[in-house]
Amino acid sequence: MLSSALPLFIAVLFCSRTHAFTAGESEAQEVADLKLAPTANDRLNLLNPDSNFVFNFTAARTGGGAAGVVVTASAGNFPAVVGQHLSMAVGFLGPCGLVTPHTHPRATEFNYAINGSMTVGMLTENGARFVSNTVNAGEAVIFPEGSIHFEMNLGCDSMIFVAGLNNEDPGVNSISQEYFGLPPDVVAASLGNATAEQVAQIEAQIVDNVALGTDECLQRCGITRTKQSTTQRVQRVASNALPSGFSGPPAPPASTAAPAGVKLAGSLADDASNSSTKLRTLDIVLIAVVGALALGYVAILISYCARRGKQNKNGGNKGIYTRPGAAYAPGGGDDSEKFMAPGEAAPFESFQPYSEGGARTTPYDAPSGAL
Numbered sequence: 001m002l003s004s005a006l007p008l009f010i011a012v013l014f015c016s017r018t019h020a021f022t023a024g025e026s027e028a029q030e031v032a033d034l035k036l037a038p039t040a041n042d043r044l045n046l047l048n049p050d051s052n053f054v055f056n057f058t059a060a061r062t063g064g065g066a067a068g069v070v071v072t073a074s075a076g077n078f079p080a081v082v083g084q085h086l087s088m089a090v091g092f093l094g095p096c097g098l099v100t101p102h103t104h105p106r107a108t109e110f111n112y113a114i115n116g117s118m119t120v121g122m123l124t125e126n127g128a129r130f131v132s133n134t135v136n137a138g139e140a141v142i143f144p145e146g147s148i149h150f151e152m153n154l155g156c157d158s159m160i161f162v163a164g165l166n167n168e169d170p171g172v173n174s175i176s177q178e179y180f181g182l183p184p185d186v187v188a189a190s191l192g193n194a195t196a197e198q199v200a201q202i203e204a205q206i207v208d209n210v211a212l213g214t215d216e217c218l219q220r221c222g223i224t225r226t227k228q229s230t231t232q233r234v235q236r237v238a239s240n241a242l243p244s245g246f247s248g249p250p251a252p253p254a255s256t257a258a259p260a261g262v263k264l265a266g267s268l269a270d271d272a273s274n275s276s277t278k279l280r281t282l283d284i285v286l287i288a289v290v291g292a293l294a295l296g297y298v299a300i301l302i303s304y305c306a307r308r309g310k311q312n313k314n315g316g317n318k319g320i321y322t323r324p325g326a327a328y329a330p331g332g333g334d335d336s337e338k339f340m341a342p343g344e345a346a347p348f349e350s351f352q353p354y355s356e357g358g359a360r361t362t363p364y365d366a367p368s369g370a371l
């Protein structure tokens with residue numbers, strides 16, 4: 001009884017879990033649940049309550065560099081975009097703030113200046129000319145997928161841009177940070193006659209995005225270029241290590257946490273309670289129980305086969321199968337075949353149940369005095 005009720009219970013448990021995210025469930029698990037959902041309606045039910053459809057860019061406006069931050073709402077921090085094929089970035093640029101040159105490996109960007117003006121530029125691919133523009137409030141510029149591009153606030157006041165990206169996981173490849181994160185001797189060779197030490201010295205100075213912009217802008221706005229943080233550089237492993245003895249600041253350790261300045265909307269941003277951990281534990285226990293049951297069934301099967309083998313040995317492999325017909329069975333027989341040892345009077349009379357204690361397991365009653 002238990003063994004038949006348990007799978008049902010487990011099924012109910014798993015089904016109930018699909019109705020909404022569990023509080024504190026990991027971002028990756030939520031996105032995985034959404035991607036596995038068979039229909040859009042199933043995704044809608046997972047995104048419960050309604051606030052899961054709203055992303056607060058203002059609340060997520062932390063981190064970044066000395067001159068601002070770009071906040072992106074994408075599959076990495078906003079599960080509602082899963083299945084929608086787009087994401088959105090909002091740039092909060094301080095005076096002269098430069099979004100350092102970068103590409104989006106999986107998306108074209110359509111960037112709209114809310115207020116203020118920005119100078120932008122891009123290189124779409126080898127052989128393409130450099131394209132440059134000034135984009136004023138109320139205008140938008142397009143950066144094709146994969147193009148190297150930058151945006152810089154031309155003004156001495158802060159400004160905001162909003163960019164649509166046609167992929168829920170657009171990705172960013174920051175050119176300076178990534179290029180100088182390659183093996184220093186390879187970078188040195190690609191620069192001609194540079195040394196790995198020179199490369200390492202430059203690499204150690206690569207500032208975080210959004211960075212202070214050009215000298216022209218800073219001077220115009222009366223801004224001094226202060227020392228900026230350099231935490232976005234590539235993590236070093238053995239195969240791209242800096243020259244031994246290099247005394248520059250080490251790149252920060254790789255972080256497994258969500259990008260800084262990124263928060264979830266609605267209930268997804270709520271407490272990281274331990275309920276999901278508990279649920280996971282329950283799942284594991286249930287899986288163990290089911291596994292034990294399966295092992296039990298296997299044990300029963302092995303036991304059955306062992307007895308069967310023993311009987312074969314005793315009664316002989318000379319045993320025959322007979323069909324106990326109506327002639328032998330008062331009240332009607334059945335058509336199933338029964339194993340019978342040779343030389344026994346009648347199939348019905350001589351039937352030996354395998355189970356101990358001699359209880360009959362045939363579907364008909366034994367005649368009185370039988371056995």
Ligand SMILES: *[C@@H]1O[C@H](CO)[C@@H](O)[C@H](O)[C@H]1NC(C)=O
Nearest residue numbers: 054055056057058059060061
């Ligand atoms: C968005 O976040 C900001 C900062 O946390 C907060 O002041 C504001 O009330 C939030 N907006 C809404 C609509 O909740």
Ligand SMILES: *[C@@H]1O[C@H](CO)[C@@H](O)[C@H](O)[C@H]1NC(C)=O
Nearest residue numbers: 115116117155157158159160
């Ligand atoms: C743009 O909007 C932001 C936020 O309201 C404001 O702080 C900033 O001063 C504005 N910039 C310009 C150039 O109007």
Ligand SMILES: *[C@@H]1O[C@H](CO)[C@@H](O)[C@H](O)[C@H]1NC(C)=O
Nearest residue numbers: 191192193194195196197198
């Ligand atoms: C390369 O640089 C070294 C100094 O670092 C210099 O002595 C050498 O002449 C340079 N070679 C070429 C081909 O420029």
Ligand SMILES: *[C@@H]1O[C@H](CO)[C@@H](O)[C@H](O)[C@H]1NC(C)=O
Nearest residue numbers: 024271272273274275277278
């Ligand atoms: C979750 O559990 C761990 C260890 O059991 C504990 O250290 C942590 O504070 C808990 N987190 C919350 C949010 O309760």
